[in-house]
Amino acid sequence: xxxxxxxxxxxxxxxxxxxxxxxxxxxxxxxxxxxxxxxxxxxxxxxxxxxxxxxxxxxxxxxxxxxxxxxxxxxxxxxxxxxxxxxxxxxxxxxxxxxxxxxxxxxxxxxxxxxxxxxxxxxxxxxxxxxxxxxxxxxxxxxxxxxxxxxxxxxxxxxxxxxxxxxxxxxxxx
Numbered sequence: 092x093x094x095x096x097x098x099x100x101x102x103x104x105x106x107x108x109x110x111x112x113x114x115x116x117x118x119x120x121x122x123x124x125x126x127x128x129x130x131x132x133x134x135x136x137x138x139x140x141x142x143x144x145x146x147x148x149x150x151x152x153x154x155x156x157x158x159x160x161x162x163x164x165x166x167x168x169x170x171x172x173x174x175x176x177x178x179x180x181x182x183x184x185x186x187x188x189x190x191x192x193x194x195x196x197x198x199x200x201x202x203x204x205x206x207x208x209x210x211x212x213x214x215x216x217x218x219x220x221x222x223x224x225x226x227x228x229x230x231x232x233x234x235x236x237x238x239x240x241x242x243x244x245x246x247x248x249x250x251x252x253x254x255x256x257x258x259x260x261x262x263x264x265x
Contacts, residue, residue: 096217097220100220105167107127109256110138117255121141121158122139125137133168134168135165138163139160141160161183177190178190178222179191189225190224191222192222196219220253
């Protein structure tokens with residue numbers, strides 16, 4: 092949940108300068124905005140980033156031989172007053188995929204959403220951002236454990252990117 096309107100969050104999510112700043116700060120040595128395309132219907136971008144080696148279990152570091160590089164693509168478009176998107180990613184050196192759908196929308200006043208203890212009137216946010224994804228890893232004898240580990244990394248990346256975006260928008264509010 093966020094206190095900013097969906098349109099403002101979307102603008103930052105797909106802004107080329109913001110993407111470059113996010114990659115510079117969070118993307119590691121392999122960080123690169125590979126492509127960024129804006130059309131009248133959608134915004135598409137591809138990026139490359141490194142997962143912090145310190146966040147990986149030792150067994151995974153041993154298999155990968157260092158910090159893993161993620162190649163990721165996202166597509167965003169406006170639909171019926173909200174924003175939807177798709178994301179796909181692969182982890183180099185590991186037969187894996189992450190795919191998901193993205194949903195960003197403004198909340199209606201008083202709208203009931205999942206919260207922990209806050210009433211609709213107490214909520215400081217104005218919009219919600221939802222990512223639903225699937226992680227697939229094809230490693231013999233390790234598939235379930237490897238998928239759990241990669242899913243945990245995806246959650247960490249999302250949390251870091253969410254914090255980066257919130258900090259950036261707060262600085263803009265000045």
